[in-house]
């Protein structure tokens with residue numbers, strides 16, 4: 001059976017690793033046409049190649065820093081040229097996955113650093129706003145288009161050292177809810193997928209390259225994989241056009257709550 005995503009334009013931010021890279025391959029396997037953005041362009045090149053091998057109709061990539069309005073606008077101009085080129089059969093964006101983001105540090109508020117706080121708000125909150133504002137004019141009305149934001153269980157509950165990351169993802173959740181209200185009547189679907197512990201480069205980034213500290217996060221437990229989330233994103237985007245998956249929390253079985261994780265003795 002032909003996938004509803006075949007030949008549809010899918011834009012994924014943060015496609016250079018983790019969920020975004022896995023999503024590129026998963027949407028590629030449906031025959032989608034990909035627009036991939038992140039700061040590490042060398043990584044995007046590899047992801048684009050792998051996505052083509054997986055079945056992507058086309059896979060394009062371009063530098064994107066969601067922390068910069070100028071970079072977002074340049075990226076969208078580039079995307080618009082591809083989507084609306086004479087050889088493009090479908091001249092609109094079908095899926096926007098606002099995935100770029102992450103945590104920086106695990107400091108208490110008392111010991112927090114401005115650079116970490118600013119990086120988290122820039123990518124997880126302002127990045128989602130900038131990308132959505134810029135991409136909306138490219139999205140078709142009443143064609144089953146979707147904006148899927150990546151939130152987190154951190155947006156639903158706080159933990160020590162997570163004040164700003166939790167605030168950022170709670171912000172993402174409320175932006176998603178407001179946007180759904182604002183886009184009522186356009187046929188554009190708006191939802192958030194909110195994962196728990198998943199083993200990607202997330203913890204390596206949070207602990208600034210300290211692999212031992214990052215490894216401890218997943219010690220003795222079975223975390224989600226990037227592929228698990230990619231599969232869910234494809235499922236959300238391929239529901240019938242009248243179905244909106246509003247909010248989806250997905251955790252590993254070994255994580256009953258944010259700080260309640262079952263760990264096997266090693």
Ligand SMILES: NC(=O)c1ccc[n+]([C@@H]2O[C@H](COP(=O)([O-])OP(=O)(O)OC[C@H]3O[C@@H](n4cnc5c(N)ncnc54)[C@H](OP(=O)(O)O)[C@@H]3O)[C@@H](O)[C@H]2O)c1
Nearest residue numbers: 014016017018019039040065066100101102198200201202
């Ligand atoms: N892993 C988890 O446990 C988990 C759980 C819940 C939610 N999340 C969320 O899931 C999303 C993806 O994270 P991940 O787990 O896949 O981690 P990851 O492997 O570190 O991937 C993060 C991606 O975001 C991109 N990114 C970060 N800042 C960016 C910026 N300013 N501009 C453009 N791209 C940027 C990175 O690309 P470049 O560095 O190349 O720019 C990378 O591709 C994030 O929003 C994260 O907060 C993760």
